[in-house]
Amino acid sequence: MTAPLAATAKPLAPPVGRIRSAVAGLPDSGIVEVVNYGRERPGLIPLWVGEGDLATPAPIGAAATAALQDGQTFYTYQRGIPPVRAALADYLNGLYDGLALPPERVFLTSSGMQAIMLSVQMLIEPGDEVVMLTPVWPNIFNAVAILGGRPVPVAMDFSAEGWSVDFDRLAAACGPRTKAIFVNTPSNPTGWMMPKADMRRLVDLVRARGLWLIADEVYSRITYDGGAAGPSFLTLMEPEEPLLVVNSFSKNWAMTGWRIGWLVAPASLGQVIENLVQYNISGVPTFLQYGALAALREGAGMVEDMRRRCAEGRALVSARLGRLPRVRYAPPAGAFYAFFAVAGETDSRALALRLVDEVGVGLAPGSAFGPGGEGFLRLCFACSATRLSEAMDRLDAALT
Amino acid sequence: MTAPLAATAKPLAPPVGRIRSAVAGLPDSGIVEVVNYGRERPGLIPLWVGEGDLATPAPIGAAATAALQDGQTFYTYQRGIPPVRAALADYLNGLYDGLALPPERVFLTSSGMQAIMLSVQMLIEPGDEVVMLTPVWPNIFNAVAILGGRPVPVAMDFSAEGWSVDFDRLAAACGPRTKAIFVNTPSNPTGWMMPKADMRRLVDLVRARGLWLIADEVYSRITYDGGAAGPSFLTLMEPEEPLLVVNSFSKNWAMTGWRIGWLVAPASLGQVIENLVQYNISGVPTFLQYGALAALREGAGMVEDMRRRCAEGRALVSARLGRLPRVRYAPPAGAFYAFFAVAGETDSRALALRLVDEVGVGLAPGSAFGPGGEGFLRLCFACSATRLSEAMDRLDAALT
Numbered sequence: 083m084t085a086p087l088a089a090t091a092k093p094l095a096p097p098v099g100r101i102r103s104a105v106a107g108l109p110d111s112g113i114v115e116v117v118n119y120g121r122e123r124p125g126l127i128p129l130w131v132g133e134g135d136l137a138t139p140a141p142i143g144a145a146a147t148a149a150l151q152d153g154q155t156f157y158t159y160q161r162g163i164p165p166v167r168a169a170l171a172d173y174l175n176g177l178y179d180g181l182a183l184p185p186e187r188v189f190l191t192s193s194g195m196q197a198i199m200l201s202v203q204m205l206i207e208p209g210d211e212v213v214m215l216t217p218v219w220p221n222i223f224n225a226v227a228i229l230g231g232r233p234v235p236v237a238m239d240f241s242a243e244g245w246s247v248d249f250d251r252l253a254a255a256c257g258p259r260t261k262a263i264f265v266n267t268p269s270n271p272t273g274w275m276m277p278k279a280d281m282r283r284l285v286d287l288v289r290a291r292g293l294w295l296i297a298d299e300v301y302s303r304i305t306y307d308g309g310a311a312g313p314s315f316l317t318l319m320e321p322e323e324p325l326l327v328v329n330s331f332s333k334n335w336a337m338t339g340w341r342i343g344w345l346v347a348p349a350s351l352g353q354v355i356e357n358l359v360q361y362n363i364s365g366v367p368t369f370l371q372y373g374a375l376a377a378l379r380e381g382a383g384m385v386e387d388m389r390r391r392c393a394e395g396r397a398l399v400s401a402r403l404g405r406l407p408r409v410r411y412a413p414p415a416g417a418f419y420a421f422f423a424v425a426g427e428t429d430s431r432a433l434a435l436r437l438v439d440e441v442g443v444g445l446a447p448g449s450a451f452g453p454g455g456e457g458f459l460r461l462c463f464a465c466s467a468t469r470l471s472e473a474m475d476r477l478d479a480a481l482t
Numbered sequence: 483m484t485a486p487l488a489a490t491a492k493p494l495a496p497p498v499g500r501i502r503s504a505v506a507g508l509p510d511s512g513i514v515e516v517v518n519y520g521r522e523r524p525g526l527i528p529l530w531v532g533e534g535d536l537a538t539p540a541p542i543g544a545a546a547t548a549a550l551q552d553g554q555t556f557y558t559y560q561r562g563i564p565p566v567r568a569a570l571a572d573y574l575n576g577l578y579d580g581l582a583l584p585p586e587r588v589f590l591t592s593s594g595m596q597a598i599m600l601s602v603q604m605l606i607e608p609g610d611e612v613v614m615l616t617p618v619w620p621n622i623f624n625a626v627a628i629l630g631g632r633p634v635p636v637a638m639d640f641s642a643e644g645w646s647v648d649f650d651r652l653a654a655a656c657g658p659r660t661k662a663i664f665v666n667t668p669s670n671p672t673g674w675m676m677p678k679a680d681m682r683r684l685v686d687l688v689r690a691r692g693l694w695l696i697a698d699e700v701y702s703r704i705t706y707d708g709g710a711a712g713p714s715f716l717t718l719m720e721p722e723e724p725l726l727v728v729n730s731f732s733k734n735w736a737m738t739g740w741r742i743g744w745l746v747a748p749a750s751l752g753q754v755i756e757n758l759v760q761y762n763i764s765g766v767p768t769f770l771q772y773g774a775l776a777a778l779r780e781g782a783g784m785v786e787d788m789r790r791r792c793a794e795g796r797a798l799v800s801a802r803l804g805r806l807p808r809v810r811y812a813p814p815a816g817a818f819y820a821f822f823a824v825a826g827e828t829d830s831r832a833l834a835l836r837l838v839d840e841v842g843v844g845l846a847p848g849s850a851f852g853p854g855g856e857g858f859l860r861l862c863f864a865c866s867a868t869r870l871s872e873a874m875d876r877l878d879a880a881l882t
């Protein structure tokens with residue numbers, strides 16, 4: 083490194099400790115820790131992250147490529163190009179009876195994650211609280227922390243029938259500094275899908291307390307009850323109520339690596355959201371938006387393929403886990419994870435690291451997902467039967 | 483819109499006024515206001531935004547397309563894929579004598595804008611101040627405001643020789659709540675390039691006051707003194723000093739629509755920056771990163787083409803502005819804007835709107851760039867001589 087050329091003052095101390103403590107203290111992802119531990123192991127079967135083993139379907143890539151070759155490489159619309167916003171409104175209105183969402187309520191974002199970050203930027207002052215049902219994908223904790231807010235986890239209960247919400251506990255967690263409730267349904271990692279009756283109770287609660295509701299519906303199309311989609315809060319609240327619905331192209335169309343999502347919000351917030359997009363990233367690459375448009379217009383069969391593949395993975399994994407007497411597990415209603423506990427194993431991080439070492443299977447530790455998750459492991463089954471069978475053979479040996 | 487299905491509590495009031503006042507109060511871009519006013523005018527010549535009129539060079543798109551077709555559509559490295567980080571370090575070390583930056587100091591981001599947002603998230607608590615030289619690209623004001631911070635503008639002075647910094651005024655603006663100084667050199671909008679002696683004085687100032695320095699060097703390759711690049715703060719401070727350097731692929735390689743930038747930071751902040759990327763966007767699409775890699779490896783000639791095109795535009799516009807007696811103007815040392823004042827015109831917003839109406843030329847109002855900018859107009863000359871000549875013919879009529 084070159085020496086300072088002519089500066090006369092003393093160089094400053096290194097910056098560790100000179101940044102915000104809330105940011106310096108952000109935890110590393112407990113999932114990524116295991117991934118980093120096992121990434122290079124030969125022959126390891128990685129089922130630790132939330133994506134399948136198939137690349138994006140070719141027609142989506144072809145549409146993006148055509149737009150790129152057509153020179154769509156300039157600055158873009160901060161809310162998304164008009165045809166994408168119109169197609170997203172059509173897509174959602176087609177999924178839910180009676181919904182008549184105008185394109186003005188739909189905002190394209192650079193991932194579901196960014197939709198969460200923009201929501202938090204809109205709402206959270208330092209000291210504000212966001213109440214959230216856990217176990218849950220931990221990134222919401224950290225988005226809130228970056229804004230100086232405080233995540234308030236409310237653990238769900240697990241039984242042989244699956245996961246359930248204690249509404250008394252949820253209501254008691256909402257205090258004078260609570261600004262919003264965050265719910266992810268279908269849930270990553272548990273696969274729980276909030277029953278419609280519970281959704282109505284939750285709407286009652288946010289109305290009674292004057293709170294925002296942030297609903298992460300990223301897995302709404304990956305469900306196993308035969309319906310086209312899990313129920314959406316979009317059908318339960320009025321257009322100008324304080325509801326923000328987060329969604330993404332990642333899971334439905336195998337587009338995890340594209341970083342495109344969307345936010346449905348009250349139309350009156352349009353200019354605010356446009357400004358936030360401008361001051362965070364300044365929009366989604368236009369040529370990628372044409373890929374997203376192809377997914378919406380031509381991708382109904384792709385979603386069905388994804389759902390079928392996940393249903394097969396779910397059946398295989400559920401049958402195999404059912405034969406393991408130490409395992410406590412209820413097949414998920416939605417999303418593409420098996421989330422199971424192993425009797426006698428109380429340290430999920432240690433167990434996940436041990437499974438990497440001993441049998442070459444990569445799972446995510448339940449402790450990464452907040453209160454209620456310790457003792458569980460998360461296995462992504464959105465992949466081939468061959469790979470899943472081999473993984474389950476290996477887990478048999480370790481978990482019997 | 484469907485009625486609430488079974489919720490019993492009263493629907494909440496509309497959300498206007500229920501979001502953070504700092505975010506509700508973010509100004510719309512003063513540039514975008516004029517763009518929206520004139521966007522649909524037939525025959526208008528748009529020179530209002532910071533991009534040229536040529537699409538991204540084909541080899542860059544071809545590399546991204548090849549990676550897309552190769553199935554590079556999965557989750558990615560949060561700091562950038564290793565070959566891109568290595569190529570960025572090589573690129574920077576090749577530009578600056580004596581620099582020996584390791585790849586560990588380079589972080590790929592989803593645009594230069596995001597590099598600024600991540601920097602601000604790292605540093606700014608509510609009430610903290612960021613001192614910045616103005617006129618300047620206004621997005622930095624708003625990134626600071628989103629974190630609850632306060633931008634403190636310090637206006638530069640304009641004379642026949644161009645723009646200059648009053649260091650006494652700059653030092654006086656730094657108080658007990660100042661956390662960082664932000665400087666953009668070469669400057670958007672003024673084209674001012676901070677002299678190396680001033681850079682050393684600024685380093686002295688931040689060292690003496692214990693401040694961070696955030697340097698936006700996005701235009702460092704678009705300079706007109708025959709050098710390969712404008713000077714960089716990377717050569718003036720030690721690797722672990724509190725310096726953050728923001729840069730982007732947008733301007734050098736005509737990639738404004740790709741949303742890829744980078745941040746150079748102390749290596750010790752690596753895990754913090756990785757976490758921030760994770761919790762904001764979760765990385766740049768891998769297949770786009772291969773486009774960026776092609777730009778770095780094969781794009782030296784493309785940068786030269788861009789610079790030559792800008793030099794021709796600069797010469798043409800400078801000659802034409804020089805013939806207008808009402809115009810005050812100094813040719814820029816860097817970036818690709820003419821920033822000029824018109825005697826008797828004190829309301830640049832009104833003038834920009836009038837030029838749209840009367841002569842069909844789209845310029846950005848100086849008032850959009852903070853203190854010191856009022857009375858000026860910004861014209862982007864990174865485009866064809868034909869288009870620029872026609873625009874200058876039209877401006878002759880309006881500004882004579």
